[in-house]
Amino acid sequence: GMSMCVLGMATEFQKYNIAVNALWPRTVIHTAAVEMLSGIDKAKSYSRKPDIMADAAYSIITKPFDHYNGQFLIDDEVLEQEGIIDFNQYLSDPANNGNLMMDFFLEEYPHDGFNQGKEVAKRQAQQKI
Known part of the structure; x- marks a missing residue:
């Protein structure tokens, strides 16, 4: 559902300079809903x-x-492109670093959206030279 909406709207709104993307968390995000389900x-x-x-x-x-x-992006991959490599600041419990539950809907690395974003950034930088 959402994937097709992203692709369709990205194409439809591109002529208006409006981007449409999907952003997924790599891990479970600490929310009230997660607390309700797991304590x-x-x-x-x-x-x-x-x-x-x-x-x-x-x-x-x-x-x-x-x-x-029209990209399907992962939170930590987007931030890596910004130069953020230490994600400890985002841990709900710093004592459990390395013990995070991965999002159910994601496959393991590599993720294509990150590489496509890097290629776009590289092309744009070369055009400015």
Whole structure:
């Protein structure tokens, strides 16, 4: 459902310089819904703070519309492109680093959206030279 909407709207709105993308978390995000399903302590131990999604979304929407369009992006991959490599600040429980639950809907690395974003950035930088 959502994937087809992203692709369709990205194409449809491109002529208006409007980008449409999907942003997925790599890991479970600590939210009230996760707490309700698994309990407060357990949810906190294996998740990241919602801040990681906010920072990734901010990074995406502050780029020119053609930097990302019709992409399926992962939060930490977007932030890696911004130079952020230490994700400990996003841990809900810093004592559980390395024990995060991966999102159910994602496959393991590599993810294509990250590489496509890097290629777009590289082409844009070369055009400015």
